[in-house]
Amino acid sequence: MTDTKRSEAGPSVRARFAAVSHWWNGQSRPVQWAYMVPVVLFLLALPVLNPPIITTEPYTDFPISLFNAAVFALIAIGLNVVIGQAGLLDLGYVGFFAIGAYTAALLSSPDSELGVRYPWLVIVPIAMVVTMISGVILGTPTLRLRGDYLAIVTLGFGEIVRLLADNVDPLRGNRGFQNIARPGGEFPDGTPIFSQTDALGFYWLAVIIIVIVLLFMGNLERSRVGRAWIAVREDEDAAELSGVPTYRFKIWAFAIGAAVGGLSGTLFAAQVGYVNNQRFDVTTSILYLAAVVLGGQGNKVGVIVGAFLVSYIPDRFQFEPQYRFLVFGIALIVLMIFRPQGLLGMRQHLLTYGRQAYRKLFGAGAAVAPSGLSASSRARGDLPETTPDDHAGTSPRGGGE
Amino acid sequence: MSAGDDVQRSATPVGATHESTSTSLDVPPSEEGILESLEHMGAAERAEHDAAVSASVAPARDFAVAQGETLLAVDGLTVRFGGLTALDDVSFDVRRGEILGLIGPNGAGKTTCFNIMTGVYRPTSGDVLLEGRSLARMKRYRIIQAGVARTFQNIRLFGAMTALENVVVGTDARHRTSVPGALLRLPRHRREERDAVEKAMALLEFVGIADRAADKATALPYGYQRRLEIARALATEPKLLCLDEPAAGFSASEKDALSELILKIRDDGYTVVIVEHDMRVVLGVTDRLVVLDFGRKIADGLPDEVRRDPAVISAYLGGAVEDAPAGAGEEDA
Amino acid sequence: MRAPDAPGERVISTVLDPAVLTPLVVHTEAWINFDVGLLIDRFWANTINGLAYGSIYALVALGYTLVYGVLQLINFAHSEIFVIGVFGVYLTFLGLGFEPGALPNLPLAAIILDLILAGIVAMVVAGIAAVGLERVAYRPLRRRNAPRLAFLITAIGASFAIQQVIRIVRGSNPEGTIRLLPPSPVFTIFGAPVTNLQIVIILASIAMFVVADQFVNRSRLGRGIRAVAQDPATATLMGVNRERVIMITFLVGGVLAGVAALFYLMTIPQGAVYNGGFLLGIKAFTAAVLGGIGNLRGALLGGLILGVAENYGQSLFGGDWRDVVAFVLLVLVLMFRPTGILGESLARSRA
């Protein structure tokens, strides 16, 4: 009895979910963003609302907890380029985060021997360039290697970065750097927007950065670059023999992922105001991996959700940290067995113009390949009735711009 | 520019006929595009539409160069794997505008030959020259850009992508946008993206699977997947298209349809090399045959000559020439 | 030179000012030293030490290499199998009544018997753990024909989970030091002392290696392992049960890790800690890749080379750089010999 019930409920829920995601995929990009605006506004307001049940207080300061989750999400977005899009297993991603944080420290802390104090806004592009270059340096010799060698070499890279932080004198090991630059600006009442004690401003900044990064990532995904990454992931030889310069695009994936990692490092360093060698071990890299895999590799929304879970749940429920690692370790095993695609499956946005193409071909409903649906309900007009009449006739050509 | 505009101006002939296309070597894909012309298409518009399709499909045809001249030269190709000699001093030419069949028993070295031509393996000695340029040391994606595209014996599509996207990956071989352009959505990138989709749609229509453009490649039936691979290869605008056993697993009617498609591809100005076991397909489409056996070339010539060649008969019939069934050679496929 | 406190007073143009970068360059000399003298002084001591420690790497590396040869899987959790072995040894010591810190006052024969007992316990628990890991984590994936990345992520997850279980049970602090057999020099080579421990470890490791090598090359099961590694489908056609071969491969790897655990704890008595396998595991894997993964002799060679090279590096650059040397060595070897020194896999070169 229960069995039949479940089997009835299962498909209908799945169908409803598929219909929603189908409808969503059918919207043009500006429309999608228009729908996102209230969501983003809600997220921005979240720490101010500090709603009960959701809040992590009294254990953890809610804005700080949200800020940490946002940084985690940014990291996951960057790592998703490497793992989810291009299918390269990078286990040393924490190294880029560290390089970003240390770049901020070296360029702004009074403890730095460079003796400069650049403002945060100047540091960000420098840090991104530095991490990008280190991504290229790491990738150039290793991206010719087979996939699993790459994993071990990147792991080694992460360790080397940590060991450098331990052992290189100017990086100050355990003593670390104090007073790292943070963005300026004051609230009307004179208190600084960005401060170590109140993470509200930083959280807002992080959300805005995430939105901007997502926009750029969306551009990449819907281009030759995103297609090249997925082609490499699906079948590297066939990609190369279809004219994709696979090595070059793998390096790009590494560089772009690294740059986002570096960006998140600077953001983190600015909020905490302090960097030392204690946060950059490989275990942290594995947590990043867990976030990406948990949420769904290759799905931006998925990895954000994954990152949020990995960061927020321990704060909310006051896990002992060791259980956190245990739970995520087991989650990885179970997930790979039962849902290897993660909580939200892989999704691609390969063609912007293709959206119009499909629509023209198959009528209004079929705006985008119904990848989640079976072949039987494919785009020939026999689409779910839930698909609302959308903006086929009116949306501008290349509407994703 | 809005979609409304496009619809009104739809079905304007672009490179209206073959002849007009042939005069220019590099016809840009149509501004108006194929997609628009698909809507509200009457019978009268069909011809124009077809012309637009083929204009989009084969922009790189160069009729200016005489047909029959050497496009690709395989020159003294030798390949050894460990102790095994897969190819032993094989030489032959592929001439512009022809369909060349590469046949021989399994293990004779046909696929190895393909793999050298497309850069999968490097030759032990000898060379492959495309219009005089050596391909032997060229990077694989450069070989594609130089103008050699292929399909695979065991179909290799990008399973996570739709049919259309698979073909668009092929068109990317000719695109110049890289990360910065895509990141900032520069005008050239947007133009390339739009043209790519137009062209990919045209190609899907050309190979006859446009109705499934929005389906995931893995969801397509087997025959569609083979055709999709051909479309993806054509999207790279090759001078030479290499088909590796395209008819494997096809029923008789599917084979006939495939033969038609291959002929259509040739008629559109491409040069084709085909490895195939099915003699009906081979004899039905090829202009010339090269026969490999045990890594060596044993015959090279017109199909009719080759099938009477005693060396070929003996290679296929195991040295027992006198056992060859009488009349097998008279029959035309 | 201290910068002014207020941020933003320096203009951007100084970013590219070479003068800004000079301090870093100057300090290069300060934080990396090239102590060639020490390297030469300690050459033989380093070599002997390195061989002894490298044998431990080699034993663990055999486990990586066997599994990789048969399944083409980096068994990330193998390092945790090793740690389970380490705790097997340690808890046996405790069970036998040895106390942390105190030197046992027992006749040599009794101590040797106790060590052997601890080793057997370690081999058993590590072997069982390895087989259990295969059953729980990898077999379901094989059944589902999962992609390689899924195996790797599962392996990482398993490594994590086992590590954390040990941590939760035994705490995150290292266990106390129990030393049954204090090292004492037996003879010297070129002035470098060779201790009883080092002799035992090197000889026993080589003996274990020879046994493993003979097992794989001479026994029927070993031939089965090689056949599956070279061509799983054809191996099945010969009547080889692939699942059984995989199980035995994990078992052998686990048992060897158990032996390594005993030697490890004899060398580094304070080494029983939940995350102690991580670095050693990575280095053992590095050793396997160095020699050519999938190749048993490569694992031995890689282990010994890595052990020795680390010691040389430690003398040359200073102790802090020991681990960096290992990773840089790995990257360099892979760049120039992508399949390792002896070439890859049980398939291509004779195992």
Added chain:
Amino acid sequence: MSMLELEDVHVAYGRIQALRGISLRVEEGQIVALIGANGAGKTTTMKAISGILGLQSGTMRFEGEDLTAIRADLRVAKGISQVPEGRGIFPGMTVAENIDMGAYLRSDRRSPEFAADLERVYELFPRLAERRSQAGGTLSGGEQQMLAMGRALMARPRLLLLDEPSMGLAPQFIAQIFRVIEEINAQGTTVLLVEQNATQALGLAHEAYVMETGEVTRSGTGAELLADPTIQDAYLGVS
């Protein structure tokens, strides 16, 4: 009762339907040939019989016993040995070790029968005796084919599955291989043979089946099919 009976067998690789309901039987003591173009499903049929591929539907009986219930590696013990397409030599093992792999499941290594079998293999293929300690991967194609057949014989099969034994071989090797197949059959081993070299295969076979796109389209005695003009045209008429 036939030795081997396949009834309405369906096999698919993922979405690709490789066998669409084939039925065939192999009588004890015969040589049965399967001919057809590449991709017709011949190799798939072989793999289904040896157990490398599972069935979607249909039945498969060997000497009356349901074969589908038996794990692939245990079918060897039942008396079914396959020489796979491409020969499947273990490249890192010596010739002697490769031959020994054929006897993997045998426990009578020290018995005179074992020695006699070994002797028989080296008698059939004297080339192999000369190269006993050479690595399998360094042999020529023809030698590898001999090795693969010799190895399969060490399992004392009652049914020997040969997948394209003449593939990629020079004519003198092909003639030799076919002679050996006849000899093996004369000594009492039933043979199921997949071949592209249809003339030779049909000349040898007692019974033959023609496959096309996953289905059996024709069947008959070897001589019948050899004389059939449509078969000649489709499969013999390269020339």
